[in-house]
Amino acid sequence: MSLQPNEIEKIAHLARLAISETDKSVYAENLSSILDLVEQMNAVNTADIVPLAHPLNEPQRLRDDVTSETDQRELLQENSPTVEKGLFLVPKVLE
Amino acid sequence: MQWEVVIGLEIHAQLATKSKIFSGASTAYGAEPNTQACAIDLGLPGVLPVLNKEVLRMAVLFGLAINADISRQSVFARKNYFYPDLPKGYQISQMDLPIVKNGSLEIELEDGQTKVIALTRAHLEEDAGKSLHEDFAGMTGIDLNRAGTPLLEIVSEPDMRSAKEAVAFMKKIHSLVQYLGICDGNMQEGSFRCDANVSVRPKGQEKLGTRTELKNINSFRFVEKAINLEVERQIELIEDGGTITQETRLYDADRDETRPMRSKEEANDYRYFPDPDLLPVEVDDAYIEQVRTQLPELPAEKKARFIAELALSSQDAEMLTAQKELADFFESTVEAANGEAKLCANWIMGELVATLNKSGKDISQSNISPERLGGLIQRIKDNTISGKIAKSVFEFLWNEEGTADEIIERKGLKQVTDSGFIEKIIAEVMTNNPEQVEQYRSGKEKVFGFFVGKVMQASQGKANPAQVNQLLKDKLKS
Numbered sequence: 001m002s003l004q005p006n007e008i009e010k011i012a013h014l015a016r017l018a019i020s021e022t023d024k025s026v027y028a029e030n031l032s033s034i035l036d037l038v039e040q041m042n043a044v045n046t047a048d049i050v051p052l053a054h055p056l057n058e059p060q061r062l063r064d065d066v067t068s069e070t071d072q073r074e075l076l077q078e079n080s081p082t083v084e085k086g087l088f089l090v091p092k093v094l095e
Numbered sequence: 096m097q098w099e100v101v102i103g104l105e106i107h108a109q110l111a112t113k114s115k116i117f118s119g120a121s122t123a124y125g126a127e128p129n130t131q132a133c134a135i136d137l138g139l140p141g142v143l144p145v146l147n148k149e150v151l152r153m154a155v156l157f158g159l160a161i162n163a164d165i166s167r168q169s170v171f172a173r174k175n176y177f178y179p180d181l182p183k184g185y186q187i188s189q190m191d192l193p194i195v196k197n198g199s200l201e202i203e204l205e206d207g208q209t210k211v212i213a214l215t216r217a218h219l220e221e222d223a224g225k226s227l228h229e230d231f232a233g234m235t236g237i238d239l240n241r242a243g244t245p246l247l248e249i250v251s252e253p254d255m256r257s258a259k260e261a262v263a264f265m266k267k268i269h270s271l272v273q274y275l276g277i278c279d280g281n282m283q284e285g286s287f288r289c290d291a292n293v294s295v296r297p298k299g300q301e302k303l304g305t306r307t308e309l310k311n312i313n314s315f316r317f318v319e320k321a322i323n324l325e326v327e328r329q330i331e332l333i334e335d336g337g338t339i340t341q342e343t344r345l346y347d348a349d350r351d352e353t354r355p356m357r358s359k360e361e362a363n364d365y366r367y368f369p370d371p372d373l374l375p376v377e378v379d380d381a382y383i384e385q386v387r388t389q390l391p392e393l394p395a396e397k398k399a400r401f402i403a404e405l406a407l408s409s410q411d412a413e414m415l416t417a418q419k420e421l422a423d424f425f426e427s428t429v430e431a432a433n434g435e436a437k438l439c440a441n442w443i444m445g446e447l448v449a450t451l452n453k454s455g456k457d458i459s460q461s462n463i464s465p466e467r468l469g470g471l472i473q474r475i476k477d478n479t480i481s482g483k484i485a486k487s488v489f490e491f492l493w494n495e496e497g498t499a500d501e502i503i504e505r506k507g508l509k510q511v512t513d514s515g516f517i518e519k520i521i522a523e524v525m526t527n528n529p530e531q532v533e534q535y536r537s538g539k540e541k542v543f544g545f546f547v548g549k550v551m552q553a554s555q556g557k558a559n560p561a562q563v564n565q566l567l568k569d570k571l572k573s
Contacts (some may be wrong), residue, residue, distance in 0.1 A: 014364055016177055053170040053192070053369045065112050065149035068119030069133040077129065077136060079490035086128035087236030090179040093226060 016023045047052045097298035101306075101328050102291055103253035104263045106268055107246050108278040109222065109286040110153050116221050116245035117144030117373075124284050131341050132224070132239035138183030144372050146171075150245045151376060153277040154194045154219055155386045157247060159395060160275055161214055163198030165383050170260070171219075171373040174365045179237050180224035186527045188248075190367040193218035200271070202263040203413055210348045212264050213252040238419070247277070252297035253292065253303065258322035262315050265289055266417065272395050274419045276463070282313050289318055293325045295333070303338040304329070309353060312346055321346035325353050354533065372538065397422055405429065405436035412445055420458045424465050431469020440471050446489050484508050484556050511557045514566060517550070521570050535571050545570070 008028050012019045013037035019027060071084060115122055118135035118199035135142045155178060158165045170192040195217035198303060201209050224239035229272040255261045269287055272278035280287050286308070309325060314317045329339055344353040392400075394416045401412040401422075416422045421443070428439045448469065451461060471492060475485045481504060493501045503509055524546060525532050529541045550563050 008097065014175075014366070036273075047169065053168075053375045054373075056374060058374055060146055060374040062148040062151065063119070063145045065114050065147050067114045067121040069114075069121070069131075071130040072133060073127075073129045076132070076134065076139075082234065083233050084236065086130070087227060087231070087238055088129070088179075089231050089234040089333055091235070091236050092233055093179055 001039055002032045005033070098330050099298045099300075100256055100258075100322075101253045101294045101296065101303060101304075102255040102258070102322060102391055104249075104255070104261060105290040105292070106249040106251075106265065107222075107288045107290075107347060108249060108268070108272045108280075110150055110245040110247055110277055111279050111286075112147055112149045112153070112245055114147060115243035116147050116150050116219065117242055120243065122244050124281075124286075126240055128236075128238040129240060134241060134244055136182070136243035144187065144370075146373065147245065150219060151194070151378070152386055153245075153275070154217065154247055155378065155383060155441045156275050156389060157217055157249075157272065157277060158195035158198065159383070159387050160271060161195075161198030161200050161217075163214065163217070164406065165378060166192055166194055166196060166376060168192060169218075169376045170195040171370045171376070172367045173370045174220075174367055176365060178223070178226075179235065180226045180239070180242070182224070182239060182242060186221060186223065187370055187373070188220035189218035189368075192375075200264070200267055202260065202267050204263065205259060207409065210254075210260065212254045212260075215250045215252050217247055217249045218250055220246050235433075247272075253294075253306075258319040258326070261291060261322055262319050262400045264517060265318055266315060267394075270417050270419070272509075274391055275392055285313065287430055288313060291318060291322055291325075293322055293329070294339070295326060295329045304333075305341050307339065307341065307353075308343045310343055310356065317346060317348055320348075320351070321353060324351065328353065332342060394419075394422075401436075407436060407440055410443065411437075411440045412526045418458065424458050424461070427465030428469045428472070431466045431474040432476070433469075433474050435476055438475065439469070442472060442489075444469060446486065450489075450493055463489075467492055467498055474499050476504060477512060478512075479503065480508055480510050481556065481560055483551075484510065487556075508557060510559050511554055512559045512562060514562065517554070517558050517562055517566055518554045518570070520550050521546075521563075521566055524553060525541075525570065532571065543567070543571070 005024050005028065008019070008024050008031070010048070011029075077083045077086075077088065080088050110116075114120060115136060118133050120133040120136055123129045123131065135144055155165055169189060171187050172190040174188045174190070175185040177184055190231060193216045196215070198214035198217070199211050200214060201211050203209050213439075222241050222244040224237055224242040227236035227238065229236070248400045249501045251264065255264060269280050272287070273280045278286055280289075289312050291312065292306045293309060294304035296304040307325060307329070309321050312321050325344065332339060343356045343358050347354050398409075398412040398416045401415065402409060409416070415425045425439060425443055428443060429436050432439055447461065447463065451458065471485060471488055474480050474488070475482065480488060486504075486510060488499055488502055491497075491506065492499060495502065497505065504570065528546075528549070531545055535542045535546075546567050547560070547563060550567065551558060551560065552564075
C-alpha cells in the first residue's frame, strides 16, 4: 500500500507536525512500508484468536481512592513559558 | 408533511470520588487553579496512570441499576486530539470494550404513560481541564484541576421522540446517579452534563435522518429549549429544499438559537487505540455480586412501595421519589407524624416546596426539619389547629425556633372549640349586622358565607370551622 502526499499532509496535521516538502516523499515511503508489514500480517488467518488488548497478559492493578498528591504547582509550572494567577497561558483559543 | 423527531442523549456524570481516575490528586471543586493537577494529570513523561478502585465500583453499580451487562473485561483506549486543556494530547476513554453495555430505564411521560429507553453503553473516561478565555494579554488561561476527574459517559439509543421525553430521561438518570451516591448531580458546577443527538424524518420512514449534536447543555430547561429550536431549524431547512449537515452545534441561551461550533479542525479523527499504559480491567462474578449487595432502594422501587404501603397516588409518589433527599424527608415526616402519609405529601409538595423555591434553597437546606413538620401535621390531624391556622404555624416554623406545639402555645393559635365562646362571637356579629340577618331569614341563604367570614375573623381564625357552621345555622334560624 502506498500513501499519497495528501494523506501524509493529513497525518502530519493530525499530529501537529510541520514537515518540509522534500521530506514528504521520505515519510510516504517509510509509512507505506509499515503498512505493508501490516498487510503481510493481514494474510494470516486470525479467526479463532482472541484480540489482545495488551502484551502483558495480566489484569489492571487498582489503587484505593485516597488523595496522595500534594500541591506542586510552583514546581510543575517552572517549565511553562507563561503563567499568570496560577494559570498556564497559551496562545488564544476560541471555540 | 408530518415529521418525527429522533433524539439520543450522551450524559457525562462526574463520579463522586475523592481522588482522580488515574492519580491521587484531589477532585474537590473550587480549588485555586492548578493546585490539584499532579504530574500524572499533566501527562509528564515517565508517569503511569493507575485506575481508582472506587471508579470501577461506581460504574458497575450504575450498570446493575439499569439492568445492563457488566463487561468481565473492559479496555481503556486513547482518544487523540489536540486542545490546550488536554495536556497529554489524548483523553483516556473506553471504545470497543466499555464497562457497561445494553441497559434500560423506564421513564414516565406527562400523560402518565411509561416508556422504556434503551441504553447502549456507559463507559469510563477522564475529564479535560478548563480554558478561560478572559483576556490574559491576548492569551488563554488553562486550569488543569479538572483534568483526570472521573466521568461516566452514559449513552442512550435514539429512542426519544420529543424534547419532553429527552428531559424526562435526563431527569431519571440525574435522580438515579444521586440515589446510587455516585454523582452529586450539581449541574452548575458541571458535575452532570448532557449532549443531545437530534434528527428528524418523515413520519413512517425507517431510515434515520442526518443528525446534529448539541453540546454541553447544562440545565433541564435548556435541553428542552435547545432540542425544540434545533428540530424547528431542521424541519424548516428540509422543507425549504435544503439538507442537514452532520455537525456539532452550540446552544446559545442568550440569543435563544443553536449555531455551528466554529472550528478550524478537520472532521474528527480520534485514532483510538488501546492505551499501553493501562492493562485490561477484569471483574468476576463474585465482585459483581458483592457490588450488587450495595444497591440501595431505587426510585422505581421506592415509588411502588409508596403507592402500595402509603396509599399515595402514582403522581405524588413519582414527585416525591424523583429526588432521594426529598423521599427521605417525606419518610421521616410520616414517621414523625405517626402516619398521615397523604397529609405529609400534600404539605411537603405544597407549602414546603413552594417556600424552598421562594428562598432558593433545596430540601437539604430546609429551615423546617421532618420532625417539626411532623409535629405540625399531628396538630392538624387532632384538630388542635385548623388548616388555615396551620399555614401561619408553618410560616412561624420556617422563620422561628421551636416545635409546632411551642409555637401554637406561644402565639395563642389553639383552635377554639368552646361553644360558649363561639356563641358569644356569633351573637356580637349578629347584633352588628342586623341587615344581613334579615336577608338570611327572608331566604337569601347566600349571606351565610358572610357570617362565617365575620365569625372566623373575630376569632382570629381560631374558631373550629365545623362548629362555627353548626352554631351559626342554629342561631340564624331562631
